[in-house]
Amino acid sequence: MFCPPLTRKRHEMKRSPEADAAAAPGGEKDAAEAADSPRRERGRFLYRTGDRPLEGYTIKRGVGHGGFGEVYFATSDAGKEVALKLIRRNLDIELRGVRQCLNLKHPNLISLYDIRTDAAGDEWVVMEFVPGESLEQAIQRHPTGMPVEEALAWFRGVAAGVGHLHRCGIVHRDLKPGNLFLERPAGEPPRAEDVRIGDYGLSKFISTSRRSGQTESVGTVHYMAPEIAGGRYGREIDTYALGVILYEMLTGRTPFEGESVGEVLMKHLTAEPDLSRLGEPYRSVVARALTKDPELRVSSVEQMIAMLPGTGDSGQPVAPVAAALPGATPAEPPPVWSPVSRPPHTHHPKPAGEPLWQGFVELTNTARTRWNAWDAPPLLKGLLLFAGVSGFFVSGAFMLPMAILPFYFLYYLVWAMFFDTGTATGATPFAEGAKPNAKRARFVDWRKAALAARRDRPLRTQARTLVGSMIVATLVSGLAAAVAAPWLVTSGSPDTWAVGAWFATVGVVGAWSVLIVNALVERARIDGFSRRYIQLLAGGLVGATAFGTAQLLKIELPYNPDSSIARNSCVLENAFDIDLYKAVERSPDSIAVPLTASMAYFGAIFFLLKLGKNADYLRRKRVGIGAVASAGIGAWAASFLCWYPQPIGLVVAGIIAFAVQIASPWLSNEERVRLAKENL
Amino acid sequence: MFCPTDRHALAVAPRQQAEKVGRLSSRLRETVLLDNSLETPRVATIPLQYDSRGERYLVWIDRVGGYLLCLADEIVIGQANGSLADADGPDLGLQADLSRRHATLTRREGQYVLSPRGAATVDGRPVQDATVLNHGAEIGLGDAVRLRFERPHALSASARLTVASGHRTVPSADGVLLMAESCVLGPQPHSHVRCPQWHQDLLLYKGTGGLLCRSSRPVSVSGPGPAVLTEGPVAIPPGARIEAESLCFSIERA
Numbered sequence: 045m046f047c048p049p050l051t052r053k054r055h056e057m058k059r060s061p062e063a064d065a066a067a068a069p070g071g072e073k074d075a076a077e078a079a080d081s082p083r084r085e086r087g088r089f090l091y092r093t094g095d096r097p098l099e100g101y102t103i104k105r106g107v108g109h110g111g112f113g114e115v116y117f118a119t120s121d122a123g124k125e126v127a128l129k130l131i132r133r134n135l136d137i138e139l140r141g142v143r144q145c146l147n148l149k150h151p152n153l154i155s156l157y158d159i160r161t162d163a164a165g166d167e168w169v170v171m172e173f174v175p176g177e178s179l180e181q182a183i184q185r186h187p188t189g190m191p192v193e194e195a196l197a198w199f200r201g202v203a204a205g206v207g208h209l210h211r212c213g214i215v216h217r218d219l220k221p222g223n224l225f226l227e228r229p230a231g232e233p234p235r236a237e238d239v240r241i242g243d244y245g246l247s248k249f250i251s252t253s254r255r256s257g258q259t260e261s262v263g264t265v266h267y268m269a270p271e272i273a274g275g276r277y278g279r280e281i282d283t284y285a286l287g288v289i290l291y292e293m294l295t296g297r298t299p300f301e302g303e304s305v306g307e308v309l310m311k312h313l314t315a316e317p318d319l320s321r322l323g324e325p326y327r328s329v330v331a332r333a334l335t336k337d338p339e340l341r342v343s344s345v346e347q348m349i350a351m352l353p354g355t356g357d358s359g360q361p362v363a364p365v366a367a368a369l370p371g372a373t374p375a376e377p378p379p380v381w382s383p384v385s386r387p388p389h390t391h392h393p394k395p396a397g398e399p400l401w402q403g404f405v406e407l408t409n410t411a412r413t414r415w416n417a418w419d420a421p422p423l424l425k426g427l428l429l430f431a432g433v434s435g436f437f438v439s440g441a442f443m444l445p446m447a448i449l450p451f452y453f454l455y456y457l458v459w460a461m462f463f464d465t466g467t468a469t470g471a472t473p474f475a476e477g478a479k480p481n482a483k484r485a486r487f488v489d490w491r492k493a494a495l496a497a498r499r500d501r502p503l504r505t506q507a508r509t510l511v512g513s514m515i516v517a518t519l520v521s522g523l524a525a526a527v528a529a530p531w532l533v534t535s536g537s538p539d540t541w542a543v544g545a546w547f548a549t550v551g552v553v554g555a556w557s558v559l560i561v562n563a564l565v566e567r568a569r570i571d572g573f574s575r576r577y578i579q580l581l582a583g584g585l586v587g588a589t590a591f592g593t594a595q596l597l598k599i600e601l602p603y604n605p606d607s608s609i610a611r612n613s614c615v616l617e618n619a620f621d622i623d624l625y626k627a628v629e630r631s632p633d634s635i636a637v638p639l640t641a642s643m644a645y646f647g648a649i650f651f652l653l654k655l656g657k658n659a660d661y662l663r664r665k666r667v668g669i670g671a672v673a674s675a676g677i678g679a680w681a682a683s684f685l686c687w688y689p690q691p692i693g694l695v696v697a698g699i700i701a702f703a704v705q706i707a708s709p710w711l712s713n714e715e716r717v718r719l720a721k722e723n724l
Numbered sequence: 725m726f727c728p729t730d731r732h733a734l735a736v737a738p739r740q741q742a743e744k745v746g747r748l749s750s751r752l753r754e755t756v757l758l759d760n761s762l763e764t765p766r767v768a769t770i771p772l773q774y775d776s777r778g779e780r781y782l783v784w785i786d787r788v789g790g791y792l793l794c795l796a797d798e799i800v801i802g803q804a805n806g807s808l809a810d811a812d813g814p815d816l817g818l819q820a821d822l823s824r825r826h827a828t829l830t831r832r833e834g835q836y837v838l839s840p841r842g843a844a845t846v847d848g849r850p851v852q853d854a855t856v857l858n859h860g861a862e863i864g865l866g867d868a869v870r871l872r873f874e875r876p877h878a879l880s881a882s883a884r885l886t887v888a889s890g891h892r893t894v895p896s897a898d899g900v901l902l903m904a905e906s907c908v909l910g911p912q913p914h915s916h917v918r919c920p921q922w923h924q925d926l927l928l929y930k931g932t933g934g935l936l937c938r939s940s941r942p943v944s945v946s947g948p949g950p951a952v953l954t955e956g957p958v959a960i961p962p963g964a965r966i967e968a969e970s971l972c973f974s975i976e977r978a
Binding site: 088089092093094104105106107108117125175176228229230231232234 | 784785786787789790819820867868869889890891892896898963965967972973974976
């Protein structure tokens with residue numbers, strides 16, 4: 045019975061000399077080397093529990109690796125708990141930054157106590173230790189986004205601290221969830237005041253004269269503003285990071301994710317964030333904070349705070365009382381935080397496309413996902429794919445879609461005319477077909493402002509603008525006609541002057557009708573459907589003018605038989621057996637177009653083409669060659685429906701588009717920038 | 725004074741001890757590390773001569789936190805008087821408005837019983853008498869202190885207490901482990917101390933000579949003695965440091 049105690053005693057005796065040896069410098073070195081022998085990996089700490097590299101402080105454990113060195117939890121000899129940051133690389137930039145901040149005081153900033161140098165010459169920053177969880181951990185507890193109230197309280201605390209830094213002329217430059225902590229006040233739920241911002245040692249003075257003194261890129265890539273690539277470190281990089289953090293808190297993920305650092309950086313520079321998961325007003329706050337151009341970005345934290353709801357009462361709790369400590373399982377949040385407002389809000393409802401096409405796209409998407417998910421050997425998949433594709437072509441099955449296509453085209457035309465509501469001309473003419481993105485969201489504001497200002501002008505001013513435009517259009521049409529007529533008339537049969545006069549007249553009347561219809565639509569806010577019918581009427585009128593002018597000038601319109609399809613193979617004649625040219629004499633290079641054919645052709649052009657876009661106040665360019673070309677191509681395509689001599693028919697459409705563009709007022713780029721800034 | 729038999733006993737002792745520890749640890753491993761419920765009750769009923777009353781350690785885990793390891797079957801929870809070297813202070817001292825011996829938490833046959841002396845609640849209900857705690861229970865002491873009681877591992881009688889109300893423990897720790905026979909440290913959610921970045925599990929358990937540990941992969945144990953690279957079982961006396969490629973922690977007497 046007495047053996048076990050004895051063995052234990054002997055065991056202790058045996059151990060003591062070794063302990064002594066370990067205490068000696070040599071022994072300690074051996075032990076340290078042995079400890080190093082398994083692979084030394086990133087994430088190891090230089091000092092261990094009980095070490096005293098800095099006089100007066102005992103290291104307890106490693107906390108993490110900051111931007112420039114290791115951070116330890118340590119206690120002073122008197123029992124004060126501190127965080128010690130070891131700056132091993134001894135970087136001037138880091139220390140300069142910390143020294144600037146050494147005496148900053150704000151409840152939302154981690155206090156810096158001192159900078160000390162140890163025996164080895166390394167510099168240590170002694171600072172406040174915050175035992176609570178970091179925002180990174182809080183976000184991890186809510187993989188699909190935090191309750192809005194919790195996120196707001198965090199955000200307010202962080203923004204207050206960053207605002208203080210900015211007021212002191214310091215940019216944090218490395219805001220990220222891993223640098224934000226929550227102090228746990230004993231016995232009560234934490235509030236916004238308990239949020240602490242750490243690691244602002246990277247902070248840099250805002251120098252108003254030279255903003256790009258520092259060339260080394262620092263910071264965490266997910267929160268890095270695009271202009272950092274250009275070496276610019278204004279306070280806007282902090283608002284950008286705050287926008288990313290707000291997005292991450294509300295959705296659980298960062299707006300730009302990628303496989304590699306380069307990919308994420310590229311997305312910061314070029315991609316637009318998907319804001320569809322945010323509800324208002326967070327969407328607009330994030331959209332403004334994530335603006336690529338620092339000049340347009342919301343630049344002050346106070347502005348961001350002012351945009352958030354419930355500003356003024358900061359007494360909301362930040363984290364559940366039972367917030368999990370590291371290592372604990374997630375706890376149920378107390379009822380204070382039942383999430384109230386997290387609508388999965390669709391930001392820009394994608395205009396519903398043509399239903400048949402949508403269905404087809406969905407079908408192929410499903411098929412593709414299933415194919416990709418199918419767990420078959422790649423070789424088998426490849427063989428199947430090859431067999432399928434070759435079968436498709438060999439069997440002649442590929443003729444089927446080719447045969448369906450013309451019918452679908454007709455169907456689409458009918459659908460677009462009568463049933464399309466979502467994609468019809470609206471307030472955003474040139475964003476059609478573009479993916480809904482934040483860029484558009486940002487533009488909506490100034491666009492609306494510009495259009496409203498334009499609409500609110502007095503009738504007199506509007507009339508004056510219209511008349512001015514009409515005069516300009518007349519001049520331009522005349523000039524264009526003078527250029528186009530000699531080019532089109534090759535043989536002498538129709539008189540060049542007469543054709544020129546015809547061009548000028550039709551061009552002027554066409555441009556006028558587009559301008560007038562546009563002015564009418566703009567003033568009366570006519571919807572797309574009625575607009576098309578007004579356009580149809582205008583087109584008929586232009587057609588009648590074209591016919592009348594030709595009659596008056598006693599000319600036949602010249603045409604090139606190779607430039608379009610044969611007269612009798614147009615849709616109108618082929619499908620509906622309507623020959624508008626029944627009684628017309630056939631001549632190889634000129635033709636007298638009857639009234640019905642002329643009206644039908646111009647009616648079709650005006651009805652189908654959005655010629656009004658050329659008069660849009662907010663069009664992308666003052667004069668776009670693309671728009672002129674598309675008017676010509678559209679007119680040419682219209683002669684498939686209803687034959688008309690070409691190329692004269694398409695040139696006249698181009699002249700109309702060109703004249704309208706030159707004549708219509710346009711919002712200049714400078715004005716756009718001014719309006720955008722005003723609305724920010 | 726040594727008789728021959730004693731001398732003999734001393735000579736074979738290390739080997740015997742190693743065998744004994746090996747047997748013990750393999751049993752623990754079967755029942756604790758694997759989800760093998762064949763011999764479930766054995767964990768709680770292994771007879772131990774080891775007198776662990778009042779023994780406390782601090783486990784400092786790099787990147788994770790500091791944990792107070794209580795080996796006693798009964799701990800007293802109460803107000804700490806601020807001094808770390810307080811022999812008659814409570815086992816779990818809190819910097820809070822409590823009485824010095826506010827409640828006792830006892831482990832009996834694999835169950836935890838809270839015996840309050842001052843005002844206490846369990847899951848919001850005021851309690852006066854001894855109350856059995858279930859996994860996830862919230863203990864309220866005094867007006868403001870809230871402790872969360874958890875037993876993360878179904879096959880281990882060890883439990884974890886975390887201060888949910890933000891009060892400080894003395895000595896300062898992120899959590900308190902009430903260790904029955906063994907504690908699991910590792911990346912899994914059922915670990916007593918969850919270390920998300922670790923690549924392996926590590927088992928701490930009581931042995932005849934103090935705390936022992938074993939791991940699924942070799943760890944380097946250094947400290948008062950020379951460093952050894954082993955899967956265990958290996959004794960980890962106070963002051964030991966355990967390292968592997970993904971983990972690093974130290975243990976010291978509280």
